[in-house]
Amino acid sequence: MTTNDESGPDAAALATTAPQAEVVARRQGMFGAHDAGDTSGYGGLVRTVALPPPSVRPFGGSFDAVADALEAALGADGTAFGDAVGSVVVDRGEMTLHVHRERLLEVVRALRDEPDLRFELLSGVSGVHYPEESGRELHAVYHLLSITNNRRLRLEVTCPDADPHIPSVVEVYPTADWHERETWDFFGIQFDGHPALTRIEMPDDWPGHPQRKDYPLGGIPVEYKGATIAPPDTRRSYS
């Protein structure tokens, strides 16, 4: 959410109306060395990681039809579109609805049952961890497929690390059962209302949630022909 000085007053005025990109992280320096002095000379380099910004209508293609139908369906239940869907991102030909977790079940039920939407198949649920995005560290990502209309749609729901709760969609899409267990297992997101939210890939007594960014990859140095190869997570990185 930075405003450049050189962009001028017009851009500043625009910024109040145009939606802002979601900044998820700030990276400093290069080569992944943060504990030593600035030997590379790149230590002052600062890069912000901003996800593709929200789109405004018209979204293009069939995306408007999806948004309209969802708005109508939610409206019939007395929910405003803006109360349920925080923002809409259309990027690389894919549509993402950022849904507030309180309204997730209403939204998925409308997406499945509304005749104009008919997203019959939930392809999967997965998680993404943005440790620097304070208050929205954990994202659950749902991929829906409508076989009737041959469309795809992505839902993204966030929750803070301090309160990692998202309602379970198992009652609407039973296939979410194992996906939500996997996301709980790997990210620690608790899906409220899931019939049996237990670990699925890791052993039952495993400590921690391995796919989170603060969980180390692990590994030991390997000696090969006299040279020692460091474990992957301690090697030089450029990101």
Added chain:
Amino acid sequence: MTDRTIDDTVDDAYGATESEPAEGKVFTATGGDWTDIAEEAASLGEERIVVNMGPQHPSTHGVLRLILELDGETVTEARCGIGYLHTGIEKNMEFRTWTQGVTFVTRMDYLTPLYQETAYCLGVEKLLGITDEVPERATIARVLLMELNRISSHDVAIATGGMEIGALTVMTVGFRLRERLLKLFEHVTGLRMNHAYIRPGGLAQDLPKGAVDFIRDALPDIRRDISDLEKLSNENPLVKARLVDTGYLDLAGCMALGITGPVLRSTGLPHDLRRLEPYCGYETYDFDVVTWDSMDAYGRLRIRLEEMKQSLRIVEQCLTRLEQTPGPVMIGDKKIAWPSQLAIGGDGMGNSLDHIREIMGTSMEALIHHFKLVTEGFRVPVGQVYQAVESPRGELAVHLVSDGGTRPYRAHFRDPSFVNLQAVAAMCEGSQIADVIAAVASLDPVMGGVDR
């Protein structure tokens, strides 16, 4: 990273712990003690028993654990335990470059390595916005390899499935056919499995000289083996007795449980991503989407056999196109195209001496460029994509998130085996225990893909 988040209060966090069963008596069979166990069980007079099948049972396709509650021979409850083959591939990929990721994804579902490679590379290309710049020859070769892979995967499904219901000749014919296909993979990619042949932007290298003729010469034998499999299974009364009406799952069940692939097509719905959202130019190939309407294991067998023949049709079209399509197999953008100039030397395949001579002797810029691309990798613009392909088991999809760096920020695979296994309870509860084997075989789960 020294800041471990693992609980230090536990002596061995990963060691086994003592646990008492919630109810009932536990028998542990160690072999040779069946008489004792049977006598003791009979003395308890309990008909309801819980049997733990796997994770080391040969007919569970790897390390699948089935927990079956039995009333006599009838399964009253069936649950799956998975995770025995979890290797943290997705986590590992976050610590490697985008190109190195291919080496990992090829090891997930070890019967369909080329589908993971293609799905992953299509995803990376979509993130980079270079989908249309991938050379035609590379795309045709991807389709060729995927369809050969479909034949070999369906073939193993039928061969092992046949073995499990006692059709041993189906197994021997099936593995003979698999050998023919693995020879083709070895000829083209250099390896029978774990190919890492498809890369973001194209292929690791062009097909070897004469590969088109080599593959074409193998097709009659492949066709004969498929025909043998059909003759052995299609009207075989024993196969039909075991498979017809076994593992029943209707369309509503498939939709609710997210089932795709041959299991979904056995309900009569012609759902095939090659047709519905074509990738790799599938809309230009001539093939039929095979369906069946019996919703049972027999229908899935017939679908797989027919799909093998349809794949052969596509393979033939690919071979014709490859002959007419010369040219590069890697994108022209040198900032993305991984240098893979290789040559055959006296000691096998290795770096091309011409390339080494150029980067080491004549062009310092070429050396720097090579070094930077190989060690650092290319940067991928921020964003996320979802790319699905029709694998032999159903919708195989990759969800990739990039933070603008040289490594995937998150790579998630939606593996069809993982989802399809959720149907075990719906298919098996209420059936005989012997039908569990046939029903699971008709799902064709591969644990490498399930657990990743």
